[in-house]
Amino acid sequence: MADYDELSENRKRSSPSPVSSSKSSKRAKTKASPAGEKSNRGLRHFSIIVYNKVKEKGTTTYNEVADELVQKVLSERSDEMKGKDDEKNIRRRVYDALNVLSALDIITKEKKDITWNGLPTAKKQDLQQMKDEIAQRERQLQEKKQVLKELLVQKVSFHNLVNRNSHSAMPRDHIPLPFVVVNTHSSSVVQCDMSRDKTDVMLEFSMPFEINDDNTILKKMGMDKTNYRDLQTMLPPDILEYCRDNQMLDHVMHPQHMPPMQHMHRPMEPYHGHPAHHRAHYYDHMGP
Amino acid sequence: MADYDELSENRKRSSPSPVSSSKSSKRAKTKASPAGEKSNRGLRHFSIIVYNKVKEKGTTTYNEVADELVQKVLSERSDEMKGKDDEKNIRRRVYDALNVLSALDIITKEKKDITWNGLPTAKKQDLQQMKDEIAQRERQLQEKKQVLKELLVQKVSFHNLVNRNSHSAMPRDHIPLPFVVVNTHSSSVVQCDMSRDKTDVMLEFSMPFEINDDNTILKKMGMDKTNYRDLQTMLPPDILEYCRDNQMLDHVMHPQHMPPMQHMHRPMEPYHGHPAHHRAHYYDHMGP
DNA sequence: TCGTGTTTCGCGCACAGG
DNA sequence: CCTGTGCGCGAAACACGA
Incomplete structure (x- = not known):
């Protein structure tokens, strides 16, 4: 049952040189990553969470995954961030992640049910x-x-x-x-x-x-x-x-x-x- | 060396009912899927190809993968399709696929080099x-x-x-x-x-x-x-x-x-x- | 340190199909 | 009106010469 093979959510970015170029960004719309946080958003980040989520659930649905993921992400930075229309974005990303996962046959989507399949070769x-x-x-x-x-x-x-x-x-x-x-x-x-x-x-x-x-x-x-x-x-x-x-x-x-x-x-x-x-x-x- | 574990590019869609609903779509801009082709575009499709590509290359770069993929896809349907700004799209998708793959640690991106890692548990x-x-x-x-x-x-x-x-x-x-x-x-x-x-x-x-x-x-x-x-x-x-x-x-x-x-x-x-x-x-x- | 060209990729609009 | 997904606009992130 217990499978200690969970992918850690915060992997180091491939940036050997810690060049901190403090641009003058912070556009009005998105990109609200404040302090020196490397990756907290994006497909990369969500993929891992989705992966682990489906794995632990065994069988689930898009909404279950998305809801919990939204919950988790929003709570993780509830401090003072915005987080208004974030949910929309996250849900969109979950689709992307699930799509790739299913393409690799790591999961299977059947109508509304998502089921964990495990790693292809591992199965073999x-x-x-x-x-x-x-x-x-x-x-x-x-x-x-x-x-x-x-x-x-x-x-x-x-x-x-x-x-x-x-x-x-x-x-x-x-x-x-x-x-x-x-x-x-x-x-x-x-x-x-x-x-x-x-x-x-x-x-x-x-x-x-x-x-x-x-x-x-x-x-x-x-x-x-x-x-x-x-x-x-x-x-x-x-x-x-x-x-x-x-x-x-x-x-x-x-x-x-x-x-x-x-x-x-x-x-x-x-x-x-x-x-x-x-x-x-x-x-x-x-x-x- | 040879690893007969390649994911087939054309997997059957999870559609148990072959309902062929011929709507009146074909909007001017996108979605040019002509005849009864299931999936020929999209993240799902590209993911598999990217996956296999990187696997067989062992070590490669974004451009190598993207170029070959563009080549392949465009040649696959050279007949009479459009395919003008398709390249842009494909290249964008390759990024998505690579990102998820790297999130799962199936590949590793180091600066510009993408290296195959294999399936996590398989390694163990x-x-x-x-x-x-x-x-x-x-x-x-x-x-x-x-x-x-x-x-x-x-x-x-x-x-x-x-x-x-x-x-x-x-x-x-x-x-x-x-x-x-x-x-x-x-x-x-x-x-x-x-x-x-x-x-x-x-x-x-x-x-x-x-x-x-x-x-x-x-x-x-x-x-x-x-x-x-x-x-x-x-x-x-x-x-x-x-x-x-x-x-x-x-x-x-x-x-x-x-x-x-x-x-x-x-x-x-x-x-x-x-x-x-x-x-x-x-x-x-x-x-x- | 900037300016500028590239590379990545966040994000969400728009549309297909129920 | 929902669920899903294709797609691509730019904005970061980065690279590099001056």
Whole structure:
């Protein structure tokens, strides 16, 4: 709302040399500027006031502007000036100012209503700025959604894993968390060392390898699928609702509960990582 | 330079109803608008032209603008119109337009020179826009530098590793590439399985762990340090120069070649990762 | 400091159209 | 009779040579 871009009414005249030539003017008719006042009349002066007036009003009419302007100007020098037929003049000037303003498309005159339009280019830039901001926010939102989706998968995966572990009789089948899986080309020579205290494990490969964390593996194992009933037990209602409304549940639901077509459409992340991935990590840093 | 924001000279008048009232005007003196021409004269019309003129000139004078405008207008309707004392009028109007323009600070009049200023708010926004862009570029540059620094460290590390391997007699001491080191708490139970064909390795931990790639390990081993002579052999001269000029070599140079104070200042990345790192990977995704 | 030629532009008359 | 606007008369403001 508040726009601190108001043009000050008293700008310095372009007179570098303060030559005060006291002519013998003061004609009977006009020009009553008494003391060393530079500009107090004229199109220049009125334009600024009209500009600011319309800007603050947003929408107004000629008469509103003119009346207030007359008021303001007359009160500003009520002391002893004349000011009799000044009003006529001011009103005439307001027309001039409004005309130029509307020519520049800063304002729009429609029948009797004058509406503020703002500066032409400023508008263009505002638009661009806003578009940029929208795009920016959109990207952020998309990121958040992505993360949420991942967390959802993880939640389901862990849930299923816990379930699986507690149902398998022999502890050998238990899969603990956390863990990693490292894989490489079958012809690669791998040497696996571990320090005595089991603090460090060292793996050496003769060829590039790839590492997958537990989440990825669990997902490949199909542990990332469940049904709606179970989801209800593990998610707060509001979050569940949000996920449902945003098609995020597709990723963690068994396909049989969806219409056939969805099978084909269900997004499937490219998790078939190939060995190049690892080297890419080393050399593809010079991206955008 | 080119700014496609020119105000079109013939804007539609705000007349929703095309009432063509053919009065019996055409007074002897003025108002020579013949056929159904909307606006071809008047402050409104001239303002636009003046505006565009000054904008394209950048810097000009009253006479330049007025002359060209007179030229343009008179040629635009050379057909059979009068146009004798029109010039006087036009010149008078140019003053009006210029005055309003200068009142709005769109132009600046200095003595005899009129200079384009652009739209007030547009300027403010331009500034902001440019600042944003600078910050953006700055960030990108910083990123690139960071990556370059990392690649430099890697280059040196690999170089040193190759050197070390070729100098150690027994192959047992060789360290092949690539490799990873996984470490965890000493009380953690680790189970390490490997498939028959050595394609997959599975590590299970009872507690959080942390993975370091070869670069990190090599760095911890001090393999990331060398001297200037060797750097000259492994880097193209221009890149070497750039790195030197940007203090990037500090990270890969043995400290003894620098003044004592530098020991304290030499940046040391916080590579003493603790177990929390891994979990952070799981749960700290909801960042900014 | 004037006198005089130019440059600016204040001001308001006069007229178009309702 | 109002609302709007074209238009141009001079009067300031300025420039400059003497």
